[in-house]
Amino acid sequence: xxxxxxxALSGGAATLSALTAGLPGLARAADGRVVVGTWGGxxxxxxxxxxxxxxxxxxxxxxxxxxxxxxxxxxxxxAERQARRGxxxxxCLSDTDMYLVQQQSTLQDxxxxxxxxxEAVIPAxxxxxxxxxxxxxxxxxxxxxxxxxxxxxxxxxxxxxYKGRVxxxxxxxxTNTLAAAMAGGGGVSDYKPAEKMLLEMRKLDAKVYPSxxxxxxxxxxxxxxxxxxxxxxxxMWKQADIPVKxxxxxxxxxxxxxxxxxxxxxxNVDNAYTYLDAMLQPQAQTAFARKMGYxxxxxxxxxxxxxxxxxxxxxEEESRLVQPDYDYLQKHLNxxxxxxxxxxxx
Amino acid sequence: MAALILPAGLLVxxxxxxxxxxxARISLNQFSPTEMMVEAMSAExxxxxxxxxxxxxxxxxxxxxxxxxxxxxxxxxxPTAYWLARMQSRWKSLATIxxxxxxxxGNVVRSAGWIALLGNDGAxxxxxxxxxxxxxxxxxxxNAFAVxxxxxxxxxxxxxxTLSAVIEGIPRQAEEAAANLGARPLTAFxxxxxxLAIPGVAAGSVLVFILCMxxxxxxxxxxGPQFKMMAPxxxxxxxxxxxxxxxxxxxxxxxxxxxxxxxxxxxLIGRRYRR
Numbered sequence: 001x002x003x004x005x006x007x008a009l010s011g012g013a014a015t016l017s018a019l020t021a022g023l024p025g026l027a028r029a030a031d032g033r034v035v036v037g038t039w040g041g042x043x044x045x046x047x048x049x050x051x052x053x054x055x056x057x058x059x060x061x062x063x064x065x066x067x068x069x070x071x072x073x074x075x076x077x078x079a080e081r082q083a084r085r086g087x088x089x090x091x092c093l094s095d096t097d098m099y100l101v102q103q104q105s106t107l108q109d110x111x112x113x114x115x116x117x118x119e120a121v122i123p124a125x126x127x128x129x130x131x132x133x134x135x136x137x138x139x140x141x142x143x144x145x146x147x148x149x150x151x152x153x154x155x156x157x158x159x160x161x162y163k164g165r166v167x168x169x170x171x172x173x174x175t176n177t178l179a180a181a182m183a184g185g186g187g188v189s190d191y192k193p194a195e196k197m198l199l200e201m202r203k204l205d206a207k208v209y210p211s212x213x214x215x216x217x218x219x220x221x222x223x224x225x226x227x228x229x230x231x232x233x234x235x236m237w238k239q240a241d242i243p244v245k246x247x248x249x250x251x252x253x254x255x256x257x258x259x260x261x262x263x264x265x266x267x268n269v270d271n272a273y274t275y276l277d278a279m280l281q282p283q284a285q286t287a288f289a290r291k292m293g294y295x296x297x298x299x300x301x302x303x304x305x306x307x308x309x310x311x312x313x314x315x316e317e318e319s320r321l322v323q324p325d326y327d328y329l330q331k332h333l334n335x336x337x338x339x340x341x342x343x344x345x346x
Numbered sequence: 347m348a349a350l351i352l353p354a355g356l357l358v359x360x361x362x363x364x365x366x367x368x369x370a371r372i373s374l375n376q377f378s379p380t381e382m383m384v385e386a387m388s389a390e391x392x393x394x395x396x397x398x399x400x401x402x403x404x405x406x407x408x409x410x411x412x413x414x415x416x417x418x419x420x421x422x423x424x425p426t427a428y429w430l431a432r433m434q435s436r437w438k439s440l441a442t443i444x445x446x447x448x449x450x451x452g453n454v455v456r457s458a459g460w461i462a463l464l465g466n467d468g469a470x471x472x473x474x475x476x477x478x479x480x481x482x483x484x485x486x487x488x489n490a491f492a493v494x495x496x497x498x499x500x501x502x503x504x505x506x507x508t509l510s511a512v513i514e515g516i517p518r519q520a521e522e523a524a525a526n527l528g529a530r531p532l533t534a535f536x537x538x539x540x541x542l543a544i545p546g547v548a549a550g551s552v553l554v555f556i557l558c559m560x561x562x563x564x565x566x567x568x569x570g571p572q573f574k575m576m577a578p579x580x581x582x583x584x585x586x587x588x589x590x591x592x593x594x595x596x597x598x599x600x601x602x603x604x605x606x607x608x609x610x611x612x613x614l615i616g617r618r619y620r621r
Contacts (some may be wrong), residue, residue, distance in 0.1 A: 071585040078382065078588065104382060170571035208571040221467055331379050334587050341582070342400040345572050
């Protein structure tokens with residue numbers, strides 16, 4: 001190919017426009033775009049199918065997903081917190097992570113007047129800095145063919161007859177530690193009993209898997225029979241023919257809410273509000289429930305009775321729901337990550 | 347002439363030296379769970395890393411894996427490198443490409459392949475159990491064995507190509523002269539080829555050792571949650587623990603140990619064969 005003057009000029013112009021694209025107020029102002037920091041996999045796909053494509057793109061807003069697991073995205077938000085212009089317009093995180101990044105003043109307070117769906121949100125899940133998107137609870141999953149006496153509590157994992165058959169997902173060190181704390185008489189504001197319990201669990205030859213997917217494979221091959229896990233994840237695994245049932249442990253059902261928020265340095269705030277509103281639409285919420293087994297966070301999303309029975313808690317179980325103690329977690333999570341890595345796993 | 351290194355030099359200063367200075371500064375700060383980082387000038391993070399038996403053992407594991415992989419690469423790589431260097435046929439370039447082949451596949455993809463091979467229901471265990479050689483799956487994955495196999499498979503081409511470039515420069519006549527004077531092949535190798543190939547051994551070992559010390563994806567994916575090397579430990583502190591100061595100090599300890607061992611190693615190899 002010969003490089004003509006015209007080609008060189010057009011190439012130069014393209015390079016220039018690419019370079020200026022990131023400059024404020026030059027070639028492009030905040031245009032029709034929203035950048036969503038999210039998990040990949042099912043969550044990202046469901047966002048695309050039920051929110052991005054049907055609800056947001058028709059309004060002339062281009063949706064860009066920045067896909068990564070929560071930790072690197074949190075780190076990115078913290079690293080960018082001094083920057084005037086951040087990467088994300090929307091950040092999707094669990095309630096605990098959201099609290100942690102909010103404490104580092106990375107998020108803007110939401111203007112409820114700009115959210116048409118704010119009234120529909122279940123009051124207990126409302127926050128000033130984030131919308132709740134979906135939620136579930138921490139339960140005990142067990143293999144009904146192997147664990148013949150139905151367990152009732154997290155403490156049942158410490159039964160010596162299940163030696164070598166309890167599995168944990170490494171990335172859920174926080175909830176695993178909490179399950180151990182609850183089994184040892186502690187709770188959301190007291191992880192201390194987890195130390196003794198985890199060391200005992202170590203003697204019982206517990207298995208630790210690098211990811212939820214690796215744990216799923218081990219449950220499927222019946223290498224492990226018991227694990228603390230999100231009810232919604234258990235629902236998905238049942239759909240995938242993994243032999244598990246769940247029980248809401250008598251020590252308590254720890255709730256998890258997956259939330260979405262707008263960083264302080266978001267570039268497209270108007271579009272971000274449009275996106276949050278779309279996340280709260282009933283049809284988008286029911287789609288997440290059907291596929292992933294997470295419960296809707298708005299009052300007007302209706303689910304089929306069968307599905308409801310699979311993924312929701314009974315009234316009696318609901319009475320055992322406990323919320324995370326964010327403040328405690330912020331102060332102590334690092335300590336328990338250290339314990340998990342150095343004492344339990346090592 | 348000095349101007350020739352300017353473009354690359356500027357790039358290194360901007361993209362490596364500056365961030366490293368920043369990281370060095372961060373490593374002296376203090377971690378606070380509520381504020382992330384408090385400005386300080388303290389060696390506390392370094393002391394903690396050195397005094398904590400856990401991090402000492404992570405560092406020792408890293409050194410053992412790196413040293414083991416380097417030796418294994420030398421033993422496995424030397425014959426192949428010799429064969430490649432002495433190859434006259436027109437297939438030589440094809441052979442070189444084949445040796446480079448593992449580098450054409452991304453680290454993560456390659457590890458996924460190893461997982462499919464070494465896992466409890468992976469190909470090897472399925473075959474062993476299918477042939478009734480074992481009753482239960484052998485623990486091949488998520489341990490040091492898997493990590494060493496995975497790393498060696500990545501770094502071996504570097505060793506082979508470095509060695510073969512040097513061996514090619516050793517005149518064949520030198521070996522023939524040794525044979526002529528009655529040296530057996532092994533003696534000729536030990537007394538003639540190996541000493542002449544020492545620059546290649548040193549360069550290849552240094553390159554491979556540095557790559558192994560800093561391995562990240564392979565130990566994470568094949569070592570599993572219970573096997574820790576330094577690079578994943580650094581990542582853990584930054585990303586999972588949000589403890590940037592401690593993560594930065596671990597990074598500098600890794601850098602320092604790698605540098606010292608590399609210098610000592612090449613000095614020792616050099617002295618042993620300088621006659």
